Amino acid sequence: MKSSWLIVGLVFAAGLLAVALLLLYSLPLEISDRSPVQPIAFSHKVHAGANGIPCLYCHRYAPVSSSAGIPALADCRACHLFISPDSPEIRKLMAYWDKRAAIPWVRVNTLPDHVYFPHMMHIRAKVDCSVCHGAVATMERIGRTATLKMGWCLGCHRRHKASIDCWTCHI
Numbered sequence: 001m002k003s004s005w006l007i008v009g010l011v012f013a014a015g016l017l018a019v020a021l022l023l024l025y026s027l028p029l030e031i032s033d034r035s036p037v038q039p040i041a042f043s044h045k046v047h048a049g050a051n052g053i054p055c056l057y058c059h060r061y062a063p064v065s066s067s068a069g070i071p072a073l074a075d076c077r078a079c080h081l082f083i084s085p086d087s088p089e090i091r092k093l094m095a096y097w098d099k100r101a102a103i104p105w106v107r108v109n110t111l112p113d114h115v116y117f118p119h120m121m122h123i124r125a126k127v128d129c130s131v132c133h134g135a136v137a138t139m140e141r142i143g144r145t146a147t148l149k150m151g152w153c154l155g156c157h158r159r160h161k162a163s164i165d166c167w168t169c170h171i
């Protein structure tokens, strides 16, 4: 009697383990860091969506440099001295300002160091931000929407007849 319960228990445990492994295998493992929690609850839906602030107002280096750039705290402060100054999240923002510390935003889209990615070449070629970053203006918290793998870059370069020479992206 006792040993049959042991077998049932073992079979059950093995089943649970199999289900857990299957889930781990089938879910994309990076899913959690694709939309990390940020130090301040900054919402693109509120800023770029509801209030229609243009992407380039904040990411102003995108057309002229390889990095798009994240706005400086002074830019946030310029508006938030007057807009919702008493909200807890804006108080947090002003506390960074008082400490003269930058907001430690967590990066969402990253490439290895050996890859060269110039935003300006893509903006000049009129590739819209949303092609690579998704419908950002609807995102409460920003998340990554593309794989950023080499095959992803190459696929689009082929479609646009852009360079696929190795040294275009690896310098």
Ligand code: HEC
Pocket: 038, 042, 044, 047, 048, 053, 054, 055, 056, 057, 058, 059, 070, 071, 105, 106, 107, 108, 109, 110, 129, 130, 133, 136, 137, 141, 142
């Ligand atoms: C009011 C300023 C502001 C506006 C307008 C704005 N952004 Fe941002 N954006 C930020 C800030 C601040 C961050 C960093 C915090 C975060 O990730 O939420 C960010 C992060 C991002 C990121 C992720 C960066 C990373 O770490 O990979 C992308 C992509 C992005 N923005 C695209 C856009 C696009 C596209 C638009 C227009 C639809 C836009 N943003 C409009 C301020 C802004």
Ligand code: HEC
Pocket: 040, 041, 042, 043, 046, 047, 051, 053, 071, 072, 073, 075, 076, 077, 079, 080, 083, 084, 087, 088, 089, 090, 093
């Ligand atoms: C061009 C003006 C402008 C800039 C620049 C701006 N914001 Fe805002 N922000 C707004 C507006 C408008 C709202 C919506 C206020 C509302 O609906 O009550 C808002 C709302 C917010 C809220 C929610 C406040 C609440 O009610 O809890 C946070 C947090 C916030 N902004 C953070 C930031 C950060 C961080 C930056 C800099 C990266 C930034 N904002 C830059 C205009 C701006």
Ligand code: HEC
Pocket: 055, 056, 059, 062, 066, 067, 068, 069, 070, 109, 110, 111, 117, 119, 122, 123, 127, 128, 129, 130, 131, 132, 133, 148
């Ligand atoms: C062809 C694809 C593509 C397009 C178009 C594109 N991005 Fe990006 N973006 C990327 C990649 C790839 C990264 C990661 C780059 C890295 O880690 O070097 C990135 C990173 C970013 C970042 C992180 C911080 C930084 O300084 O680069 C922001 C912000 C951003 N993009 C905003 C934008 C905005 C705004 C637009 C439109 C004006 C835009 N991007 C258009 C692919 C794209």
Ligand code: HEC
Pocket: 111, 115, 116, 117, 118, 121, 122, 125, 127, 131, 132, 148, 149, 152, 153, 154, 156, 157, 160, 161, 162, 163, 168, 169
């Ligand atoms: C959605 C389409 C698309 C994606 C995705 C894309 N690119 Fe591009 N890329 C282009 C276009 C279009 C050009 C402009 C070609 C031209 O002007 O001749 C370009 C140009 C470039 C250039 C400059 C080429 C030159 O001849 O100077 C580099 C470097 C580059 N891309 C790297 C990347 C990397 C790295 C990735 C992936 C992380 C990537 N691209 C993803 C469409 C794309």
Ligand code: HEC
Pocket: 111, 112, 115, 148, 149, 150, 153, 154, 157, 163, 164, 165, 166, 167, 168, 169, 170
């Ligand atoms: C349009 C841009 C682009 C071109 C062209 C390109 N690569 Fe890449 N390559 C990338 C990106 C982006 C990554 C990093 C993606 C990742 O981590 O999977 C990468 C990664 C690699 C890696 C590292 C793979 C790994 O698993 O870490 C090697 C090796 C490589 N590329 C070789 C080449 C060779 C050889 C060519 C020419 C036949 C080439 N690449 C052309 C964008 C490009």
